[in-house]
Amino acid sequence: MPRGRKRRLGAGRPELRCPWPGCPKRLKSQAGVTNHVNTAHRHSNSVAGLVPPPLSPSESPEPEDDYSGDLPPTPPRNSPEPEPELPRPQKNYHPFLNARPCDKDGVFLPDGAPPSPRTTSATDDWAPYDDKVQFELADFLFRKVQMSSKNIDQLLEMWALSMMKHDDLGPFHDYKDIYETIDATTVGDAPWKCLRTEPFNTAPDAPAWARQEYEIWYRDPDVVIANMLDNPDLDGAFDTTPYVHLDANGKRHWSDFMSANFAWRHCDQIYEEDPTTEGAMYTPIFFGSDKTTVSVATGDVEYHPGYISLGNPHNNIRRAHRNTVMPFVFLAIPKSDRKYDNDPVFRKFKRQLYHASLAAVLSSLKSGMKKPVVRRCPDGHFRRVIYDFGPFIADYPEQVMLAGIVQNWCAKCTALSTHLDGNICGRRTHSLTDELLAAFSPDLLWDSYGIDVDIIPFTRDFPRADIHEMLSSDLLHQVIKGSFKDHLVTWVGEYLYLAHSKGEADAIMDEIDRRYKNYFALLFFVANSYLMYLPAIKGLVPDEIVQAIAAFLDFCYLVRRADFYEDTLDSVDAAVRKFHAHREIFKVLGVRTDTPGGSTAFSLPHQHSMVHYRYGIEEFGAPGGVCSSITESRHITAVKKPWRRSSRYEALSQMLQTNQRLDKLAAARADFVERGMLPSTFVAPVAEPDDDDSGPTDSVRVEGNVVLARTRERRYPRYSFELAQHIHFPTFPTLLARFLTDQLNSDLYSNDGNDIDPAELSTTPLSVFHSAIATFYAPSDPSGIRGMRCERIRSTPSWRKHGARRDCAFAVEDQDKPGFRGMSVVRIKLFFSFTHDGVDYPCALVEWFKKVGRSPDIATGMWVVEPEYRGKNRLVTVLHLDSLLRGAHLIPVFSSTHIPIGFSFKYSLDAFKAFHVNKYIDHHANEIAF
Structure with a gap:
């Protein structure tokens, strides 16, 4: 506007x-x-959250079909010609493994046949619970608030006492009654089993680790997958068939796993090897494995869980877990005395135990990988399912163990460990390894190819499984934590101490910390500390370093997107090339050096993984669907919280039982929802964030919408002239009148163009608000199942007893211009609303910022803005709330400015003359503020 x-x-x-x-x-x-x-057209940008596949020719209505709706009126002769129909996106599905429904015996059904009932239970049958109250109470106490058994007993005792006067009983007798009822649930049941190994060496003088038996706790993965497939909660967000998605221009689109090349190629291979699989449903199995520590104080209590998931659910569902990422194994962790830490025999034993355990636990899947098995799917239909091993999510140390390679080599390609980003390399495969094993000695394979001949990957025992093909990119550990924190941030610090004396370098490091505005400290790294790191170092280090980190951040934000097109993949490659070019500054400055006769300065596995991202996206779809952040967050619910709920003594069995009960509660809820006994979680009411200013929401998908808070503030005058005095802004009535005049005159035919006098609005009641809620489509950020996210934009005179808070926001000025060129940044001085001639006007009084230059800053890649003036005064106008898109984050252009000790970030927007528009605050901002 x-x-x-x-x-x-x-x-x-x-x-x-x-x-x-x-x-x-x-x-x-x-x-x-x-x-x-x-x-x-405020709500015309709403789209359905789940788009059904296009009709097949047999399902398309014929032109002669009767139409029962009202026909549109014939347009007048002088009306404009109808717009030509634009090309539409299309999905081309795999022609052979096309997931035809069948009956429970595997006999294909006629087209259009309805699924058989999932259950014959009545709609008032809450078994094993007596009624809804029992189930909701058990779910609330065990899952939601995780109340201790002692507190549960106290609560139930008080409940029973209150019911005695009605000669009635409480819903449960004690905590044991609740636990036994949950355990009696049959849906979602996948019991844990124990696999014990034989001692590696029984000789009396053998090390303790060799004479020990090891326990591997696991659940039958076939049962876990069957339960996952039979989850009605996934209906509508579940792909049964691989497809190639083309946009309206005929260009390829990658998003969910089934839209990528891996699924299509393996379906071709399955059908070519066995044509009787035609009509089967391809079911790729995801794996994830990572050690995690539960005892922060001592660090000596750790577990090694393995997770299983499917490639059919959409990425947003998998990231939200929704019972699609399940722990299925707790691997043994052999321990020894420190003297065996570098013992090659002990190291070999640990790796072999790891692979042997996975091969044994997953053996029940082998038959379903060769011939289809009948399983019920989320839509209620039975299908002939063919299993296949899909991506394996793991950090780099786990990838080394999985792939059977030597440390510092790449698990995906044969690039030399001394020059990982060189041009001489090919893809690793089991067949290539076999050829090398037949041709060269073990020592040569170790030194020249990075192959550990003592390790046989577990995938060797399964059809079509190749661990090198399965390993997915690890954005969280390898790129963000590894390359950013361990490399780039460390290198910046090393440069400062090389270029300055220790005292000067310490002072600059302190200056960087102060520029973080008390949000982050580099000594305590968090995953999102890079949000403000780039502008914090500008002016304190050479611009070439800033450009290197900017290129790196551009790569990180590109690969975290939820949707990829061919030009997006080109941008990913360009970001990698740009980063490789700019990181040479660290070599020029002496921070990184080539080792004579050894490794190059940047031969680092974490950074090398960036070159594989384009291929990984083409293979597996958006990296967010196969990122280790999924298993990292699952550690919390599957390991850390169950451990805290345990007695801490021999806690694993208690943790497994907790996991099993949680799974049964989730499965029971899905069953009750499908039978209409509980409301669907898909239509949960939108919850405004209270303590947090942003978060996921399950609201209907729109591109963007901003609404005022629900309750007006009652301490403000209701009329314009009195309100102007209260907020110390005397021109407010005039700005309000100009706003309404412009609103009424924006339509060519709706007004005669006369200005509205401020006095005419002097008796119009105004309502003031301290915040507004912006809801927008941001699938690349933590979001609801429809990709929606909401945030609160605040404008309040007092915030947490630290003075006023006046947030900034993006204002849309020209929708036809790309990115930030069609937007500006405004600072919200006041949220208010009024009604005129029966029309509600939600508004904001805003200060404007103007762009500095016609393109982003060369060093940081971010736009720079400065306050806009009219004469000596800030430009202030009234905006309709529909002109706002979402909140904006401004970071001062510090340059060489010294930040005084004790300076508070709340004064930043008033103390500095120019600001970076932070496109790195989140992924949605990165996609719109370019």
Whole structure:
């Protein structure tokens, strides 16, 4: 929306048509078009959360079919010609493994046949619970609040006492009654089993680790997968068939796993090897494994869980877990005295035990990988399912163990460990390893190819499984934590101590910490500390270092997107090349050096993984669906919290029981929802964030929407002139009148153009609010199942007893311009609303910032803005809330400015003259503020 009235009227400009298909409205200016679209078509950008596949030719309605709806009126002769129909995206499904429904015996059903009932239980049968209250109470106490058994008994005792006067009983007798009822649940049951190994060496003089038996606790993965497939909660967010997704321009689109190359290629291989698999449903199995520590104080209590998932559920469902990422094994962790830490025999034993354990635990899947097995799917249909091993999610140390390679080599390719980013390399495969094993000695394979001949990967025992093909990219550990924290941040510190004396370097490091505005400290790294690191170092290090880190951050944000197109993949490659070019500055400055006769300065496995991302996206879809952050967050619910609920003594059996009960509660809820006994979680009401200013939401998908908070603030005057005095802004009534005049004049035919006098609005009641809720489509960020996220934009005179908080926001000025070129940043001084002629106007009083230059800053890649003035005063206008998109984050352009000790970040927007528009605050901002 324009910033001043003269600019807004746009006299002499040609009339502009509304771009919305079928809308005949014509307007004076681009601002009028934007305002009209935001108002008249406010909810027209809503799209269905789940788009069904296109109709097959046999399902498409014939032209002669009767139509029972009302036909649209014949348009008048002088109406504009209808817009030509634009090309539409399309999905081309695999022609052979096309997931045809069948009966429980595997006999294919006729097209259109309904699924058989999932259960014959009545809609009032809550078994094993007596009623809804029992189930909801058990779910609430055990899953939601995780109440201790002692407290449960106290609560139930009070409940029973309150019921005695009615000669009735409470819902449960004690905590044991609750636990036994949960255990009696049959849906979702997958009991834990124990596999014991034989001692490696029984000789009396053998080390203790060799004479010990090891226990591997596991659940039959076939049972876990069957339960996962039979989960009605996944219906509508579950792909049964691999597909190639083409956009409206015929270009390839990658997102969920089934849209990528791996699934299609393996389906071709399965059908070519056995044509009787035609009509089967391809079911790729995901794996994840990572050690985790539960005792922070001592660090000596650790577990090695393995997780299982499927490639059919959409990525957003998998990231939200939704019972699609399940712990299925707790691997043994051999311990020894320190003297055996570097013992090659002990190291070999640990690796062999690891692979032998996985091979044994997964053996029940082998038959389903060769011939289809009948399983019920989320939509209620039975299908002939063929299993296949899909991506394995692991950090680099685990990848080394999985792939049977030598440390510092790449598990995906044969690049030399001394020059990982060189051009001489090919893809690792089991067949290539076999050829090398037949041709060379073990020592040569270790030194020249990085192959450990003592390790036989567990995938050797399963059809079509190749661990090198299965390993997925690890964004969290290898790129963000490894390359950013361990490499780039460390190198910046090393440069400072090389270029300056220790005292000067210490002072600069302190300056960087102060620029973090008390949010982050480099000594205590968190996964999102890079949000503010780039502008914090600008002016304190050479621009080439800033450019290297900016290129790295661009790569990180590109690969975290939820959707990829061919041009996006080109941008990923370009970001890698740019980073490789700019990181040479660390070599020039002496921070990194080539080792004579050894490794190059940047032969680092973590950074090398970046070159494999394009291929990984083409193979597996968006990296967010196969990222180790999924297993990292699952550690909390599957390991850490169950451990805290245990007695801490021989806790594993208690943890397994907790996991099993949680799974049964989730399965029971899904069953009750499907039978209509509980409301669906898909239509849960939108919850505004209270303590946190942002978070996921399950609201209906829209591109963006901003609404005022629910409750007005009652300490403000209700009328414009009195409110102007209260907020110390005397021109407020005039700005309000200009706003309403522009609103009424934005439509060519709706007003005679007369200005509204401020006095006319002096008796119009106003309502003031301290915040607004922005809801927008941000699938690349933590979001709800429909990819929606909400955040609170605040404008309040007091925030947590630290003075006023006036947030900034993106204001849309021209929707036709890409990125930030069509937007500006405004600072919210006041949220308010009023009603005029029966129309509600939610508004914001805003200060404007203007762009510095016509393109982003060369060093940081971020736009720079500065306060906009009219004469000596800040430019202030009233905006309709529909012109706001979401909150904006500004970071000062520090340059060489010294930040005083004790300076508070709350003064930043007033103390500095220019600001970076932080496109790294989250992934949605990165996609719009370019």
